[in-house]
Amino acid sequence: MNRFAFVACAILLAPLSANAQSADQLVKGATDTSNVLNYGMGYNLQRFSPLTQINRDNAKELVPVWNYSFADDRSEESQPLVYQGVIYVTTNSATMAIDVKTGKQIWKTKVEYPPETPRIVCCGIINRGAAIQDGKLYRTTLDANVIALDMKTGKELWRQKAADIKEGYSMTVAPLVADGVVLTGVSGAEFGTRDFIDGWDPGTGKHLWRTYSVPSPDEPGGDTWKGDTWKLGGGSTWITGSYDPELKTVYWGIGNPGPFDAAGRPGDNLYTCSVLALDPKTGKIKWHYQFSPNNPFDYDAVAEMVLAEIKVDGKPTKVLMDANRNGFFYVLDRTNGKLLAANPYVKVNWATGIDMKTGRPIETDVTKDAREGKKVTVFPSILGGKNWEPMSFDPQTGLAYANTLLFGGHYKTAPATYKAGEWYVGMDLTDLWEWGTGPRGALKAIDPLTGKAKWEAPSDIPRFSGVLSTAGGVVFSGQLTGEFEAFDADSGKKLWQFQTGSGIEGQPVTWQQDGVQYVAVASGYGGVYSLFSGDERLAKVPAGGSLWVFAVKK
Numbered sequence: 001m002n003r004f005a006f007v008a009c010a011i012l013l014a015p016l017s018a019n020a021q022s023a024d025q026l027v028k029g030a031t032d033t034s035n036v037l038n039y040g041m042g043y044n045l046q047r048f049s050p051l052t053q054i055n056r057d058n059a060k061e062l063v064p065v066w067n068y069s070f071a072d073d074r075s076e077e078s079q080p081l082v083y084q085g086v087i088y089v090t091t092n093s094a095t096m097a098i099d100v101k102t103g104k105q106i107w108k109t110k111v112e113y114p115p116e117t118p119r120i121v122c123c124g125i126i127n128r129g130a131a132i133q134d135g136k137l138y139r140t141t142l143d144a145n146v147i148a149l150d151m152k153t154g155k156e157l158w159r160q161k162a163a164d165i166k167e168g169y170s171m172t173v174a175p176l177v178a179d180g181v182v183l184t185g186v187s188g189a190e191f192g193t194r195d196f197i198d199g200w201d202p203g204t205g206k207h208l209w210r211t212y213s214v215p216s217p218d219e220p221g222g223d224t225w226k227g228d229t230w231k232l233g234g235g236s237t238w239i240t241g242s243y244d245p246e247l248k249t250v251y252w253g254i255g256n257p258g259p260f261d262a263a264g265r266p267g268d269n270l271y272t273c274s275v276l277a278l279d280p281k282t283g284k285i286k287w288h289y290q291f292s293p294n295n296p297f298d299y300d301a302v303a304e305m306v307l308a309e310i311k312v313d314g315k316p317t318k319v320l321m322d323a324n325r326n327g328f329f330y331v332l333d334r335t336n337g338k339l340l341a342a343n344p345y346v347k348v349n350w351a352t353g354i355d356m357k358t359g360r361p362i363e364t365d366v367t368k369d370a371r372e373g374k375k376v377t378v379f380p381s382i383l384g385g386k387n388w389e390p391m392s393f394d395p396q397t398g399l400a401y402a403n404t405l406l407f408g409g410h411y412k413t414a415p416a417t418y419k420a421g422e423w424y425v426g427m428d429l430t431d432l433w434e435w436g437t438g439p440r441g442a443l444k445a446i447d448p449l450t451g452k453a454k455w456e457a458p459s460d461i462p463r464f465s466g467v468l469s470t471a472g473g474v475v476f477s478g479q480l481t482g483e484f485e486a487f488d489a490d491s492g493k494k495l496w497q498f499q500t501g502s503g504i505e506g507q508p509v510t511w512q513q514d515g516v517q518y519v520a521v522a523s524g525y526g527g528v529y530s531l532f533s534g535d536e537r538l539a540k541v542p543a544g545g546s547l548w549v550f551a552v553k554k
């Protein structure tokens, strides 16, 4: 290229890069098939792609394009982002930019931690991914910092401490950039924290607002806590919310109350085990819906609140869908929080159903006995009918594809004494599981309005990966034993699998570049189930984090 041509080219490119990942592009993220701009493959968190190059007929021809080592042996739950031919991916200990075509590292920026950090973190040394806008990449760190990096160089641009790790707070959440604000949540409900969601200025990192998930006595909902219980009330916010740009509303799930022993904190304990509808500009709560009031069973409601327009009683309706950890699949009208459907998608024995008038669970003696301190067998277990691993919603089939957990648990309260930065659980942690004899998990294709599965793909060990669905009729998921899998979206028939070398706890994504559709997923074992289940079937799975990229062989 001569000098003149180079100058002309640079002029043509300039307006494009100036608008790089602008707010407009983020809004269109779910339909932008050449990039992956948002956590959840779009603000709606549907994890659905309209791409069809990889489809149910040729998925068996998928082959690895390259593999990139994270040089990290922890759980890799990060969702990669892709922008203009570069993949941006995080681990707990680093942020990386990788060239899509070659798999070569462009830059890697390490996260340095104080030595006491890992000891204080609950449920896996992890990070779930980044957010990008206007040339900046945002991520959180285990020691509860929010940082912005330059997407070109990986250089740190700003850093803010959101909370003190010595008080039991940590951060694993992928930030959300919505309406010009960076939103983040925290982990820590198992450590006697009082949790919150923060808003930050994307340019400077200035703290804009904080909305507590547990209100103080003088705030609305403060009367649902007795005495000082609110101060240690938990309500973590460790999974990224969804965002409706038309309604200018963010939907963020709230975790369990702490400690688990519910008798010590009488009342509904708002806003634990709820979803909050928030104004992202101010953090103001527009409405809330509580799934599990005064919950004893660690039924965090943090997991993804998926947005879609579906027909309810024949009428197209803006809904929010949640395969709640408590075993019920909820559909709410997201304009006002009204309950439209709530049906079990796994075995449930703590409630017989949800009262459609009040929205409250109809609890059984299992819940009553648990609150009275008796040992109970509860379905689902404290890990839930589905844990954090995100489902996908396919608007073409109308089905939600979710990795569900099919076992129960044993539950008995135990005394809890608060000490800053230490476990504050209030539950007997011996003999936790009611395994049964069959498969411990299943990928289910769920009808959102009935909770019933059109098909199931069972697995001995539950899958803990995210799910991705595509217009090619393919559903991607991964096994804790390392197999990355593709299923037929209509029938659940296994189309393909590939052994990635460590357990998959990551979140698959897909995009198309220069005529090639790629699928990427992080592999790497060590999350909550790997650490706490004691599942003997996992004994031989090696650690070792890496990123895999696949395409159909030409």
Ligand code: CA
Binding pocket: 189, 190, 255, 256, 298, 300
């Ligand atoms: Ca929890």
